[in-house]
Amino acid sequence: MREGASARSHHTSAPGPPPGGGGRRPPHRRRVPAGLKGWLYLLPALAVYGGFAIYPALSTLYFSFLDWDGVQLPSWVGLENYTRVVSDPLLAGAIGNGLVLIVFFSFVPIAVGLLMTGLMSARGHRGMTFYRTVFFLPQVLPLVAVGTTWRWLYSGSGAVNEFLAAVGLGWLARSWLGDYDFALIALGLIGTWCMSGLCMVLFMSGAQKIDPALHEAAALDGAGPLRRFLSVTLPGLRKEVGIAGVITTIAALASFDLVFVTTNGGPAGQTNVPALLVYRLAFNEGDIGAASALAVVLTLLVIALVSLIRLLSREK
Amino acid sequence: MRVGAPVSALRYGTLSLIAVLVLFPFLGIVLAALHPTNSQVGGLSLPDQWSWENFRLAWVDGNFAQLTRSSLIIAGWVVPLTVCFATLAGYALSILGVWGGRVLSLGFVLGLTLPVELLVIALYFNLREVGLANTYPGVVLAEVALFLPFGVYWMQSHFAGVPRELVEAARVDGARDSAVLARVLLPVSWPAITTLAVLVFMWSWNQFLLILVMMQSPDMRTAPTGLGLFAGQYGTNIPLLSAASLIVIAPIVVVYLLFQRSFVNGITRGAVKG
Numbered sequence: 001m002r003e004g005a006s007a008r009s010h011h012t013s014a015p016g017p018p019p020g021g022g023g024r025r026p027p028h029r030r031r032v033p034a035g036l037k038g039w040l041y042l043l044p045a046l047a048v049y050g051g052f053a054i055y056p057a058l059s060t061l062y063f064s065f066l067d068w069d070g071v072q073l074p075s076w077v078g079l080e081n082y083t084r085v086v087s088d089p090l091l092a093g094a095i096g097n098g099l100v101l102i103v104f105f106s107f108v109p110i111a112v113g114l115l116m117t118g119l120m121s122a123r124g125h126r127g128m129t130f131y132r133t134v135f136f137l138p139q140v141l142p143l144v145a146v147g148t149t150w151r152w153l154y155s156g157s158g159a160v161n162e163f164l165a166a167v168g169l170g171w172l173a174r175s176w177l178g179d180y181d182f183a184l185i186a187l188g189l190i191g192t193w194c195m196s197g198l199c200m201v202l203f204m205s206g207a208q209k210i211d212p213a214l215h216e217a218a219a220l221d222g223a224g225p226l227r228r229f230l231s232v233t234l235p236g237l238r239k240e241v242g243i244a245g246v247i248t249t250i251a252a253l254a255s256f257d258l259v260f261v262t263t264n265g266g267p268a269g270q271t272n273v274p275a276l277l278v279y280r281l282a283f284n285e286g287d288i289g290a291a292s293a294l295a296v297v298l299t300l301l302v303i304a305l306v307s308l309i310r311l312l313s314r315e316k
Numbered sequence: 317m318r319v320g321a322p323v324s325a326l327r328y329g330t331l332s333l334i335a336v337l338v339l340f341p342f343l344g345i346v347l348a349a350l351h352p353t354n355s356q357v358g359g360l361s362l363p364d365q366w367s368w369e370n371f372r373l374a375w376v377d378g379n380f381a382q383l384t385r386s387s388l389i390i391a392g393w394v395v396p397l398t399v400c401f402a403t404l405a406g407y408a409l410s411i412l413g414v415w416g417g418r419v420l421s422l423g424f425v426l427g428l429t430l431p432v433e434l435l436v437i438a439l440y441f442n443l444r445e446v447g448l449a450n451t452y453p454g455v456v457l458a459e460v461a462l463f464l465p466f467g468v469y470w471m472q473s474h475f476a477g478v479p480r481e482l483v484e485a486a487r488v489d490g491a492r493d494s495a496v497l498a499r500v501l502l503p504v505s506w507p508a509i510t511t512l513a514v515l516v517f518m519w520s521w522n523q524f525l526l527i528l529v530m531m532q533s534p535d536m537r538t539a540p541t542g543l544g545l546f547a548g549q550y551g552t553n554i555p556l557l558s559a560a561s562l563i564v565i566a567p568i569v570v571v572y573l574l575f576q577r578s579f580v581n582g583i584t585r586g587a588v589k590g
Contacts, residue, residue: 037493038414045405045464046420048397052439052461053427059438070441116334120327127328133576134335140572140579142522142540145561148547149341152348152357152554159344162359197338202584243584254431257524261544275433275525282437283529292437299434306429 064292071286081293091294094272095301097184098253101273102305104188105195105252110244112192113199117207117237118229128204135197143194147261150190151177154262177263183270187262191252199244206240207233242313249305253298274298349558357554370559374546378556380563382535383542387567390538391520393456398463398516399509405464406471407497411483421472427465435462436529443530450532458526463516470582474508475501511578514571518579521568539564 064081068074085091138146153159154176161173176186210233218228256275259265265272265280274294282291344360349370351363374380405424409417439458440449448454478501486500502509527541534542543564550556572579 036415038408038412038417041404041408041412041493042414042420045401045424045468048401048457048461049424049427049464049468052458053430053435053464054423056435056438056442057430059442060434063437063441116330119330131331131335132580133573134338136576136580137338137569137572139583140518140568141565142524142543142568144522144524144540144544144547145565146341148543148557148561149345151547151551152557153341153344157356157358159340159359193338193341196334198583200334201580205584247583250429250431254433256433257540257544260524261547275431278433278437279525279529283440288437288441295431295433295437299429299431302431303429 060292060295063288064296066289066292068288069286070282070288074289077289081289082297084290085293085297090269090272091277091290093269094274094277094294095297097271098255098273098298098301100184101188101191101252101255102249104185105191105255106245106248108192109195109199109248110241112196113203113244114234114237114241116200117203118225118233120204120207132201132204135200137197138194139198143255143257144261146190146194147258150193151262154186177271178267180267180270183263183267187259187271190258190262191248191255195244195248195251198247202240202244203237206237210236238313238315242309245309245313246306249309250302253302253305345558345561348554349562351555353555354553355555357558367555370555371563373556374560374563378542378546378550378560379534380539380542380560383537383539384563384567386536387521387538387540389452390456390459391517393452394459394463394520395513395516397456397460398467399513401460402464402467402471402512403497403502403505403509405468406473406475407501409468410472410475411496411501412493421469424465424468428469430465432462432525436525439526440529449530450536452536455527455530458530459520459523462523462526463519467512467516470512471505471508474505478504507578510575511582514575514578515582517571518568 063074065076065078066074067077067080085095155161156173156175160176161170164170164172174182177183179186214232214236215228218232223231254275255273256279259271259273259276260279263271265276275298278291278295278298280291281287281294340360347360347362348357350366350368351357351361351370352365352367353370353373355363408414409421414420435458443449443454443458448457482500482504483496486496491499521538522540523538524540524544527538528544531537531541534545537545543560546560547557550560
């Protein structure tokens with residue numbers, strides 16, 4: 001953010017009114033002020049972004065204050081929908097589940113990524129391109145396909161249970177996504193599978209940018225590998241951990257595709273997440289007001305957490 | 317710091333173990349897809365008789381031929397439009413400078429955190445009013461709007477990194493703004509544009525909720541959305557479902573392998589700058 005902002009301020013200050021000696025500027029530039037002409041280039045992006053993102057976002061905000069089934073005339077109910085979002089166990093529970101998913105989508109992958117980076121040490125390794133390609137793969141796949149695949153792996157006679165039986169843990173076997181206690185965890189672990197590679201790739205490339213002299217200096221001071229990891233590598237990865245936190249937290253809170261195809265909220269609402277209820281309330285149950293209020297709360301939660309992570313990971 | 321063979325072996329062993337964990341589900345569905353359709357496939361197993369009929373069934377009967385076509389139509393519009401609009405806007409914000417440019421930049425960056433859930437409800441009702449619901453243009457424009465924040469931000473920070481002297485030199489020679497963009501900036505921007513294009517293609521291909529809500533006609537839905545609904549319908553026919561999943565992920569995997577560096581750089585560097 002800092003790099004971008006400084007670059008931006010540099011360039012936005014440069015044009016504006018033409019600096020003194022107008023002789024440098026070709027004549028045609030005098031006809032339309034520079035500050036206006038840029039708007040022509042901005043127009044297509046602004047029109048589409050404004051019409052298809054900002055306007056709908058504000059409309060949803062407006063809907064959140066209405067009692068509306070999408071067909072009949074809406075009526076204004078003020079904050080009633082928001083009261084429901086925080087007090088209705090169904091809706092508040094979904095937000096809670098979304099927060100639980102952050103543990104599996106965010107914390108665990110970041111821990112795995114850091115562990116692997118520590119294990120690999122800062123220097124490059126042969127064949128890393130291959131591993132990087134493989135680790136990053138889950139990031140590019142449609143989550144719907146990931147979900148259908150894992151639903152099968154988690155099924156009663158699926159590969160996960162086969163593996164457990166093979167290592168003597170057969171008594172643990174169950175239909176994971178249909179299990180009242182384990183469904184949310186099983187769902188979260190799919191997220192761990194998706195996100196760990198991203199964190200590893202991010203951190204390993206970040207660790208290579210750390211000045212090797214820092215490691216050498218620490219080693220000369222008698223720091224062991226663990227000590228060096230904690231006081232050189234980890235602080236050096238501050239920014240990367242922040243980025244990983246932002247990407248994975250958004251993925252956890254706003255997850256829809258994965259849940260829709262694996263559990264669809266079940267069993268008994270154990271894996272309801274906000275996005276799923278937004279969809280269900282708006283398009284199956286015709287409760288546009290509550291769906292919109294939940295979507296707004298979800299957005300505010302995303303913005304709050306992202307800002308918090310940015311603040312914490314800012315370099316001093 | 318020299319490391320011995322055992323440490324090195326441990327490192328590669330761990331890396332390989334994780335690689336196996338990542339690839340294992342793919343191996344699973346490739347094998348499952350080759351089983352006779354409707355047969356019971358538990359875990360990882362080699363089929364007794366190899367069968368390609370699942371791919372044919374999914375492609376023809378499962379309508380994946382039409383769904384893939386629809387996906388390509390949408391991505392075929394979304395990618396060039398997003399890249400083009402983002403390039404123009406990025407150029408205006410970083411090189412030309414506009415009145416209120418900082419506020420606008422901020423407005424686009426804010427869009428990076430807006431989840432699609434916030435937009436779909438109103439998009440559905442708004443577009444229904446203007447007759448754009450359930451049409452390609454409606455979905456295409458909605459996706460362009462969704463990807464523009466990243467696109468604008470990406471092109472803006474790319475242009476900001478181009479040496480200022482290049483632009484100034486062209487201006488001294490009397491080049492118009494459009495000429496500066498076309499003849500000076502674009503030639504040095506292809507790597508950034510390629511990265512943006514492959515990322516947008518991926519996001520468009522993988523988009524699910526937006527299509528689910530906005531496309532009511534089964535034939536106009538995209539391949540992943542079709543798969544999501546297909547999974548509900550044929551949930552127990554694992555070989556068929558696996559073949560359908562492979563059809564859906566194949567295009568994106570091919571693009572990923574071709575532009576691997578762009579993907580990794582785009583997602584990691586795009587976020588680093590943000």
